[in-house]
Amino acid sequence: MRRILVVGSVLAVATAGAVVAAARFSDVRAEPVEASAAQHQLSLKADTGITPVGAASLLPGGQFEFAFQITNHGPAAVERLIVRTEKVAGARGGQDLKIVSLSGGTCRIERGVSCHFEELPAGETRTVRVRAQAETTRAAGEKLKLRTFMATYIPGLGDQISCGVLGRTATTEGTFAAPR
Numbered sequence: 001m002r003r004i005l006v007v008g009s010v011l012a013v014a015t016a017g018a019v020v021a022a023a024r025f026s027d028v029r030a031e032p033v034e035a036s037a038a039q040h041q042l043s044l045k046a047d048t049g050i051t052p053v054g055a056a057s058l059l060p061g062g063q064f065e066f067a068f069q070i071t072n073h074g075p076a077a078v079e080r081l082i083v084r085t086e087k088v089a090g091a092r093g094g095q096d097l098k099i100v101s102l103s104g105g106t107c108r109i110e111r112g113v114s115c116h117f118e119e120l121p122a123g124e125t126r127t128v129r130v131r132a133q134a135e136t137t138r139a140a141g142e143k144l145k146l147r148t149f150m151a152t153y154i155p156g157l158g159d160q161i162s163c164g165v166l167g168r169t170a171t172t173e174g175t176f177a178a179p180r
Contacts, residue, residue, distance in 0.1 A: 030076035032119055035152035039166040041074025042120075044083065046148040050174030053131065057177030058144065061136035063100060066172045068148045070117070071125040078120045080153050082163055085130065085172075086112040088145040097132055097146070104128035112146075140178035147171055 035042075046068035053063040070083050087097040097112040104126065107115040113130055120126065134144060148170045151163035 030122070032077040032079040033074070035078050035081040035150070035166060036164065038072075038074060038076070038078045039150065041072060041076075042078060042081070042150060042167070043071045043073060044148065044150055044167065044170055045069045045071075046085075046146075046170035047172050050144060050146075050172055052174070058134065058174040059179050060134055060138040060176055063131055063133050064144075064174065065129065065131050066146065067127060067129045068170065068172075069125055069127045070115075070120065070150065072120045072122055074122055076122055079118065081117040081120055082151040082153070083115045083117070083128070083148065084110075084112060084151060084163070085146050085148040088147055098135075100131040100133055102128060102130045134176070138176045140176055142176045143173055144176065145171060145173040 033041075047066045050058055050064045050066055052058045053065055055062055058064055066085075068083065068085065070081070072078050085097070099109045099113060102109070102113055104115050106117055107113055107128055113128065115126075115128055117126070138144070149168075150166040152166060154164045
């Protein structure tokens with residue numbers, strides 16, 4: 001009887017210790033991963049089409065909207081991630097994207113939209129909505145094409161910071177109509 005009691009007590013103590021150890025282990029958060037090493041756990045989605053504002057079609061000089069999302073599907077936070085949208089230069093389009101407004105908190109205007117995520121937690125999705133204005137020099141039938149891509153910091157010379165592109169780009173586009 002004594003042997004059963006001793007074995008039962010040892011088993012109870014071992015089980016309690018395992019439960020406490022498991023609880024402590026589940027509370028441990030994975031260390032953040034550098035964006036360049038975590039591109040497999042990130043996904044980027046962007047609107048495929050431009051949405052005109054205040055008109056049925058995209059017009060020269062008119063405003064338009066588009067959005068993109070970045071999601072971290074991984075087990076750890078991702079550090080030092082950049083998501084950029086740039087205009088693909090056209091014959092009369094110029095290179096800059098004239099931004100009217102944007103949402104996203106960590107985004108700024110830099111010849112397009114540049115969102116800097118110092119840390120994107122695991123399981124989190126961020127959506128950025130952009131309103132921009134088209135050039136007045138565009139003609140009916142011309143395309144407006146935007147490319148959105150993920151990137152990370154590459155140490156540059158002096159105070160310059162370069163971006164290394166991660167993964168594939170997402171394209172958003174529209175065709176200009178003739179003003180009525």
